[in-house]
Amino acid sequence: MAGLEIRDVTVRYGVVTGSARGPGGVTAVDRVSLTVAPGEVVALLGPSGCGKSSLLRAVAGLEPLSGGRVVYDGEDLAGLPVHKRRFGLMFQEGQLFPHRDVRRNVAYGLETQELSRAERDARVATLLDLVGLAGYEGRAVPTLSGGEQQRVALARALAPQPRLLLLDEPLSALDRQLRERLAGEVRAALVETGTTAVFVTHDHAEAATVADRVGVMDRGRLLQVAAPDELRTAPASDRVAEFLGLRD
Numbered sequence: 001m002a003g004l005e006i007r008d009v010t011v012r013y014g015v016v017t018g019s020a021r022g023p024g025g026v027t028a029v030d031r032v033s034l035t036v037a038p039g040e041v042v043a044l045l046g047p048s049g050c051g052k053s054s055l056l057r058a059v060a061g062l063e064p065l066s067g068g069r070v071v072y073d074g075e076d077l078a079g080l081p082v083h084k085r086r087f088g089l090m091f092q093e094g095q096l097f098p099h100r101d102v103r104r105n106v107a108y109g110l111e112t113q114e115l116s117r118a119e120r121d122a123r124v125a126t127l128l129d130l131v132g133l134a135g136y137e138g139r140a141v142p143t144l145s146g147g148e149q150q151r152v153a154l155a156r157a158l159a160p161q162p163r164l165l166l167l168d169e170p171l172s173a174l175d176r177q178l179r180e181r182l183a184g185e186v187r188a189a190l191v192e193t194g195t196t197a198v199f200v201t202h203d204h205a206e207a208a209t210v211a212d213r214v215g216v217m218d219r220g221r222l223l224q225v226a227a228p229d230e231l232r233t234a235p236a237s238d239r240v241a242e243f244l245g246l247r248d
């Protein structure tokens with residue numbers, strides 16, 4: 001199958017044999033299976049501590065699997081280190097190089113590609129245009145607002161055309177109004193570039209804006225995966241309805 005397949009993935013912490021934390025440890029992700037088709041955007045939604053970030057990190061190769069497989073385009077990624085997966089990562093904040101200007105931040109992911117300066121500058125300009133920051137090339141990072149910084153971070157993450165983009169609460173540090181606007185802009189940028197993506201959030205409105213399908217997680221388990229409309233009209237359980245704000 002093309003795209004991402006997460007098969008029965010389990011992530012446990014503190015299970016080192018002989019560890020003082022005992023044999024059980026914490027099961028952060030418990031036998032989760034999920035597929036993401038090429039060009040699809042899937043959000044992982046759930047309360048703090050439900051295992052969203054652990055699952056994302058396991059897909060990235062940043063966290064070892066205690067069980068299951070992560071497969072991309074039919075290839076099992078076990079043993080393939082983070083930098084060889086050709087996945088992009090974007091986090092909540094603090095990811096830009098503060099001493100580089102906007103152009104050199106966005107160009108960072110292009111440095112390993114053999115591009116002339118003119119080609120690279122053209123790519124940077126296209127990406128900045130895509131995230132609504134045309135002409136910002138020469139701006140210093142500390143002079144940017146929080147929302148502008150996350151737009152630059154998105155442009156930088158998209159620059160090397162990752163085959164999968166993993167976004168971990170990328171808008172959570174921003175105020176609500178800005179978050180709502182940016183969620184729509186992030187979706188537009190992902191759709192326009194045809195980027196396959198997994199977007200972690202604890203905000204159901206944001207998940208519905210950004211994603212084609214939303215996976216609801218609770219205590220390490222994936223409760224339901226469906227299109228936002230379907231989740232609202234046919235939640236699989238009271239717990240799912242609660243996370244979607246359909247119950248008090």
Ligand SMILES: Nc1ncnc2c1ncn2[C@@H]1O[C@H](COP(=O)(O)OP(=O)(O)OP(=O)(O)O)[C@@H](O)[C@H]1O
Nearest residue numbers: 013014026028047048049050051052053054055202
């Ligand atoms: N490095 C670690 N060592 C031990 N336990 C961990 C570690 N990282 C996460 N956990 C635990 O695993 C569980 C899932 O954490 P995780 O960060 O994946 O959840 P989350 O849904 O992303 O939460 P949040 O929205 O607060 O970031 C939690 O109980 C957490 O305390």
